[in-house]
Amino acid sequence: MAFNLILFYLFAAIAVVTALLVVVQSNPVYSVLLLIGSFMGLAGLYVLLDAPFVAVIQIIVYAGAIMVLFLFVVMLLNAPREAAVRSRLLESAGTRVIGAILALAFAAEMAWALTRSRTLAMSAAGRPSFSVPQIGQRLFQEYAFAFEATSILILVAMVGAVTLAGRHLVKDRRSGS
Amino acid sequence: MAELTHYLILSGVLFTIGTAGVLLRRNVITVLLSIEVMLNAVNLTFIAFGHFLGSPDGQIIVFFVITVAAAEAAVGLALVIALFRHVETLNPDAFRQLRG
Amino acid sequence: MDFLTPAAIAQLGILLFVFIMLLSSAAGMVYMERKVAARIQQRMGPTLVGPYGLLQPLADIIKLAMKEHVRPGSADPILFALAPIISAATAFTAFAVVPFGAETTFFGLLDTPVPLQVADVNVAILWVFAVTSMGVYGIVLAGWSSNSKYSLLGALRSSAQMISYELSYGMALAAVLVLAGTMSIRGIVEAQSGGILDVSRWFLWLQPIGFFIFMTAGIAETNRAPFDFPEAEQELVAGYHTEYSSMSFAMFFLAEYINMVTVSAIAASLYLGGWNGPFLPEWLGWIWFLAKVGFLLFFYVWMRWTLPRYRYDQLMAFGWKFLLPLSVVNLLLTAAGVLYFGV
Numbered sequence: 001m002a003f004n005l006i007l008f009y010l011f012a013a014i015a016v017v018t019a020l021l022v023v024v025q026s027n028p029v030y031s032v033l034l035l036i037g038s039f040m041g042l043a044g045l046y047v048l049l050d051a052p053f054v055a056v057i058q059i060i061v062y063a064g065a066i067m068v069l070f071l072f073v074v075m076l077l078n079a080p081r082e083a084a085v086r087s088r089l090l091e092s093a094g095t096r097v098i099g100a101i102l103a104l105a106f107a108a109e110m111a112w113a114l115t116r117s118r119t120l121a122m123s124a125a126g127r128p129s130f131s132v133p134q135i136g137q138r139l140f141q142e143y144a145f146a147f148e149a150t151s152i153l154i155l156v157a158m159v160g161a162v163t164l165a166g167r168h169l170v171k172d173r174r175s176g177s
Numbered sequence: 178m179a180e181l182t183h184y185l186i187l188s189g190v191l192f193t194i195g196t197a198g199v200l201l202r203r204n205v206i207t208v209l210l211s212i213e214v215m216l217n218a219v220n221l222t223f224i225a226f227g228h229f230l231g232s233p234d235g236q237i238i239v240f241f242v243i244t245v246a247a248a249e250a251a252v253g254l255a256l257v258i259a260l261f262r263h264v265e266t267l268n269p270d271a272f273r274q275l276r277g
Numbered sequence: 278m279d280f281l282t283p284a285a286i287a288q289l290g291i292l293l294f295v296f297i298m299l300l301s302s303a304a305g306m307v308y309m310e311r312k313v314a315a316r317i318q319q320r321m322g323p324t325l326v327g328p329y330g331l332l333q334p335l336a337d338i339i340k341l342a343m344k345e346h347v348r349p350g351s352a353d354p355i356l357f358a359l360a361p362i363i364s365a366a367t368a369f370t371a372f373a374v375v376p377f378g379a380e381t382t383f384f385g386l387l388d389t390p391v392p393l394q395v396a397d398v399n400v401a402i403l404w405v406f407a408v409t410s411m412g413v414y415g416i417v418l419a420g421w422s423s424n425s426k427y428s429l430l431g432a433l434r435s436s437a438q439m440i441s442y443e444l445s446y447g448m449a450l451a452a453v454l455v456l457a458g459t460m461s462i463r464g465i466v467e468a469q470s471g472g473i474l475d476v477s478r479w480f481l482w483l484q485p486i487g488f489f490i491f492m493t494a495g496i497a498e499t500n501r502a503p504f505d506f507p508e509a510e511q512e513l514v515a516g517y518h519t520e521y522s523s524m525s526f527a528m529f530f531l532a533e534y535i536n537m538v539t540v541s542a543i544a545a546s547l548y549l550g551g552w553n554g555p556f557l558p559e560w561l562g563w564i565w566f567l568a569k570v571g572f573l574l575f576f577y578v579w580m581r582w583t584l585p586r587y588r589y590d591q592l593m594a595f596g597w598k599f600l601l602p603l604s605v606v607n608l609l610l611t612a613a614g615v616l617y618f619g620v
Contacts, residue, residue, distance in 0.1 A: 012187050019191055019214050023198035028206045028267075029356070029421065035210050036414070042217055049184070049228040054236045056403040058220075061243050064410030066213075066250050068417070068440060072433070073254045074206055075421055077261050096201075103197040110189035115182050130233040132400065132460060139237050150244045157248035161255035 007048055014041030028074045032067055039063040050129040184225035191218035205260075205267045209253050216246045292395050299372060303534040304334035310578050317582045341530075344523040349424060352520065356422035361521065361528035364415030368535035371408040374401035375542045376463045378552050378563035394463065401462045402450055405543060406443075409498060413439050415532065423520040431519070434589055435500055435507035441596045442497035442504075448604035449491040452611040453547045456480055462543070466551030474555035481548045483614075486607045488548045490600060492576075495540035497596065499533060502581035506589045541573035542566075549573075 018037040025031065039062050046055035139147060191214060198211025220239045227235015257267070264271050308323070308331065315322025323330030348357055376394035398404055413436045420432020457465040457480070465480075472478035481488050497504040521529060545551060549569045552562030587595065 008183060012183075016187070016190055016194070019194045022210055022214060023194055023202065023207070026204075028204065029353075031207055031210055033356075033414075033418075035213060038214065039217070042221060045184075045187075045221060046224055049224050051224050051228065051236050052398070052400050053403070054224060054239050056400050056407045057240065058243065059407040060403065060410055061247060062213075062217075064407060064413070065440065066247050068410075068413055068436065069250060069254060070206070070210065071414075071417060072436075073258060075417075075429075075433070077206075077258070077267065099197065099201045103193055103201075106196065107190050107193040110193060111186045114185040114189055127228060127231045130236065135233050135236055138233050139240065143237055143241075146241060150241055153248050154244065157251050161251045164252070164255035165258040 004048065008045070011041045011044035011048065014038070015045065016041075028078070029071070032070050032074060035070075036063045036067050039067075050127070053132050053135060181225060181229045184221060188218040188221040188225070191215075191221065203268050203270060205257050205269050208269065209250065209257070212253075213246060213250065216242060288395075295372065295395055296369070299369060299535055299538065300531075302538050303531050304338070306534045306537065306574060306578075307334040307337055309574070310581075313575065313578045314582045317579070338527070341523060341527040346523040346525065347520075349520050351424045353422040353424070356418045357520075358525075360415050360419035360422060361525045361532070362415075363418065364412060364532035365528040365535075367408050367412040367415065368532040368539065371405050371412075371539045372535065372542065374398050374404050374462055375539065375546060376466060376551065377542070377566045379559045399459075399461045402454065402460050402465075402547075405462075405539070406447060406450065409446075409536075409539075410440070410443060412532070412536065415529075419521070419529070425520055427519045431507045438500070438504065438507060438589075438592060438596070439498055441593060442494045442600070445490055445596065445600040445604040446494040446498060448601070448608050449487045449494065450547070452484060452487045452604075452608045453480055455608070455611050455615055456483060462546050462551075466546050466553065469550040470553045475550065475553040476555060479548065479550040479553075481550075484548065484607070484611065486603065487611070488544070490604045490607060491544055491548065492573075493600060494596075494604075495544065496577065496580065497592070499536040499540060501533075501537065501577060503584040503587050504592055505581075506586055506592055537574060537577055538570065541570045541577065544573055545569035 015038050018034045018041065022031045022034045022038065025034075039058060043055040043058050043063075046052070046058065195211045195213075195215030195218060198214065199208050202208055202211065220242055223235045223239050223242070225235075227233065227238075260272065261267065311333065312322040312330070323333035326332045326336045348354065373395040416439070417432050417436045420428040420430075420435075423429070453465065454460060457468045459465060459468070469478050469480060496502075500508055545566060550565075551569075552559075552566040554562065554565030554568075557564060
């Protein structure tokens with residue numbers, strides 16, 4: 001049983017430390033890679049929570065596809081000028097200190113609020129774990145409408161991304177003026 | 178055995194880190210990455226509750242959250258590229274024309 | 278010491294065995310590639326080092342290890358060192374869920390049968406897919422951190438190719454999942470057992486198009502000819518590993534060969550029945566597995582030295598406009614067939 005707790009702290013430490021480094025350090029490429037590390041820690045936590053399917057989906061979709069997109073964009077925008085992209089954390093040290101103090105206060109407040117409720121005394125003993133066929137059936141029966149709606153959402157996002165970032169806009173602007 | 182409170186505090190901490198990043202960083206890419214951190218904190222909460230309540234809905238909602246995050250990242254990055262073509266900087270403070 | 282049960286020791290032994298076998302298979306691939314290439318081109322290949330040139334891979338490894346490790350001055354040191362590690366690590370990790378034999382008790386030495394694989398995960402196919410998508414980062418970071426034009430271009434092209442062909446790869450996998458009803462590779466292999474001579478229930482006969490799609494996407498995923506434009510010597514010097522030398526280059530080399538072995542092993546498990554085969558008892562099934570993987574690796578080398586290279590835009594057009602729609606049609610037909618015939 002203690003093994004479960006050790007693994008929890010290990011994965012939680014990985015997730016938190018890498019997420020903190022994402023926000024704190026200044027090189028965007030490192031930020032993207034550290035966020036991938038955070039996703040790995042979270043995937044480990046999902047496996048501990050008896051959700052191995054979501055864990056692998058998280059790695060395939062989030063860490064394997066979305067982050068590749070981020071990395072491509074960072075490389076594309078970094079390529080012409082190195083100096084302009086490396087931004088400092090904030091303009092002055094005072095703002096940074098106040099920001100950190102406020103963040104700590106927010107975290108403490110959330111921790112207090114989340115542990116207040118009495119219904120949180122649930123244990124995981126005897127909880128059923130769900131196999132992939134069960135999840136699939138639920139997804140395609142109760143959540144079928146949401147599923148179709150997200151496919152339209154992805155189509156809209158694709159069209160939007162191509163329209164916004166497309167080269168044809170640049171050409172029109174230059175030839176117009 | 179890790180209890181529900183452990184997971185909730187962890188996701189609270191992650192959410193705070195993401196919020197701090199969104200509000201404090203002056204680099205558009207890092208802001209988008211911090212939004213992803215916040216979404217992941219929410220995913221963790223869903224899965225934790227799904228597990229401790231014995232319901233598969235937690236995992237299913239996480240699918241939808243991941244899909245929406247993908248769509249939002251794609252459009253957000255396309256916006257960043259379009260903006261970068263106008264003004265060659267990634268500092269969001271440079272885009273102030275619509276300020277009242 | 279009570280956790281060191283005989284089963285645990287057997288597991289550790291299997292782990293070490295798989296690791297060493299993967300390394301030796303990479304060395305064997307080096308030799309086979311050079312010999313087969315030579316014979317296809319009507320020459321002899323390596324014959325000087327050892328009998329029939331069999332010690333040639335050893336000579337290659339020694340040569341690579343003794344070279345000077347050069348890092349360009351303007352390269353990012355952390356990422357430059359990290360990229361080959363990511364490539365090699367993902368290549369090895371993907372093989373962890375591949376089963377190469379039936380459950381065995383090692384001639385009665387163990388009380389409970391131990392499956393001949395490193396880990397038996399019930400989402401095994403998705404694990405392979407996930408780890409393969411992580412392999413893209415090794416290439417992208419290699420190209421980016423080298424801070425050189427050829428590397429960056431090669432890396433961007435290679436990673437774009439890999440993520441494009443991952444879609445068809447996944448759809449072909451999904452069609453096999455529909456037929457087998459389980460995501461564990463061991464389950465899929467067991468679903469293909471039985472039948473005439475242990476051959477007639479292979480998914481190859483039910484999914485010929487799927488096999489073609491899987492092998493094509495697998496060849497494109499591992500950046501091998503005819504899809505190796507990003508590594509083409511004539512166009513891009515050496516693509517993303519231009520600036521790497523000595524052991525870092527060896528890691529990329531190793532990663533490519535082990536990715537090939539993994540794709541062949543998965544194809545053998547999913548379509549060719551894994552360790553099922555005629556005339557041999559079940560505990561000798563790993564011989565059939567080795568034979569099938571060996572044949573698919575030979576097929577890889579044969580393709581490389583027979584077909585001309587696709588140009589990059591032809592490559593991407595083929596992946597998006599032909600292979601992806603074909604894989605979707607394959608999935609739909611498979612699902613319709615399963616519903617109609619109740620397989």
